[in-house]
Amino acid sequence: MAKKKKPTRKKKATAKKKNAVTEELKKIVLGIIILVFIVATIAMIADFYMTRNAGNKSDNKIVEETKKTEIKKTKTYKPDKKPEQVKPKQKKAVRFEVFDDDDASLLPSKIHVKDPVTVKPVIKKNGLPLVAIIIDDIGYSRRSTRTIASLDKNITFSVLPFSPHGEELAAELHNSGHQIMLHLPMEPVEYPSVDSGPGSLFADMTPDQLILQLRKNLDSIPYIVGVNNHMGSRLTSISAKMNQIFSILKQRDLFFIDSITTGKTRCSSSASLLKISFGQRDVFIDNIQNSKYIMGQVRELIEKAEKNGSAIGIAHPYAATAETFKKNMSWIKKKVQIVPASTLVSQL
Numbered sequence: 001m002a003k004k005k006k007p008t009r010k011k012k013a014t015a016k017k018k019n020a021v022t023e024e025l026k027k028i029v030l031g032i033i034i035l036v037f038i039v040a041t042i043a044m045i046a047d048f049y050m051t052r053n054a055g056n057k058s059d060n061k062i063v064e065e066t067k068k069t070e071i072k073k074t075k076t077y078k079p080d081k082k083p084e085q086v087k088p089k090q091k092k093a094v095r096f097e098v099f100d101d102d103d104a105s106l107l108p109s110k111i112h113v114k115d116p117v118t119v120k121p122v123i124k125k126n127g128l129p130l131v132a133i134i135i136d137d138i139g140y141s142r143r144s145t146r147t148i149a150s151l152d153k154n155i156t157f158s159v160l161p162f163s164p165h166g167e168e169l170a171a172e173l174h175n176s177g178h179q180i181m182l183h184l185p186m187e188p189v190e191y192p193s194v195d196s197g198p199g200s201l202f203a204d205m206t207p208d209q210l211i212l213q214l215r216k217n218l219d220s221i222p223y224i225v226g227v228n229n230h231m232g233s234r235l236t237s238i239s240a241k242m243n244q245i246f247s248i249l250k251q252r253d254l255f256f257i258d259s260i261t262t263g264k265t266r267c268s269s270s271a272s273l274l275k276i277s278f279g280q281r282d283v284f285i286d287n288i289q290n291s292k293y294i295m296g297q298v299r300e301l302i303e304k305a306e307k308n309g310s311a312i313g314i315a316h317p318y319a320a321t322a323e324t325f326k327k328n329m330s331w332i333k334k335k336v337q338i339v340p341a342s343t344l345v346s347q348l
């Protein structure tokens with residue numbers, strides 16, 4: 001039997017070298033596998049945090065949007081915060097009185113009042129009935145105001161609080177012999193689509209809020225001897241609010257003339273309760289700005305004065321009104337005696 005040949009020293013070296021290479025390859029492969037695993041692990045961790053942050057941002061965005069929605073919902077208008085000290089942004093007067101009847105065929109002078117005032121006839125010795133003409137919305141139009149003022153010193157002017165030229169015109173008109181009233185803004189039934197302007201009194205004001213705003217309004221215009229309402233078709237129908245208002249007017253010895261913008265007005269009953277001097281509008285003269293119409297309303301005013309002995313008309317400083325009065329004032333004075341508004345108020 002032949003003996004196996006022992007590997008030579010050269011072969012042993014080759015085999016040893018091959019084994020060493022194999023071991024190195026194994027280590028390299030293992031290192032690559034470990035490196036891939038580490039990279040994959042890092043990628044997974046990074047992806048997890050990125051997804052989490054994106055989710056948080058999305059959640060935060062949803063929360064922010066929800067907060068904005070809630071804020072919008074809670075920012076509903078509260079009248080008791082609006083009128084008190086905000087200076088007027090508009091430069092034009094609120095020109096029209098607002099009535100609670102949507103039927104355009106019903107003229108303001110035809111509004112039926114549930115608790116009418118019984119006015120005792122007052123007739124001048126010369127036989128002419130007495131008429132008070134009150135010009136509302138003073139404080140914006142200086143030219144028309146001055147034109148009307150020049151026609152008769154007994155025309156009365158009612159000035160809006162916080163109007164651009166209200167204080168100036170009140171002083172000027174007073175110095176020329178005219179009687180000055182405050183044209184007090186009150187909430188109409190159409191609010192908030194119709195805004196009664198700076199200084200408005202609202203139905204949801206607390207008594208303290210209402211009285212505070214009323215005093216500011218009264219203090220804003222000099223030389224006032226009385227008050228009438230601007231709009232107010234809602235507020236004048238609430239006895240409790242009118243009682244609060246009239247309690248302050250009584251303290252200041254001011255009379256009140258109801259412009260009558262609603263048939264539900266409770267002004268006369270509140271005036272009777274508080275014992276303040278009171279009167280009410282008989283005719284709106286220029287709710288349509290047309291000379292022919294205005295003269296028709298003037299004739300109606302004269303007829304009421306002839307029937308009752310006296311009447312109160314309300315107009316505005318419109319160019320059409322100023323021009324119509326200017327052309328017809330001589331004729332009007334032959335029919336009636338124009339007197340200050342205070343002449344035609346009395347305690348009920």
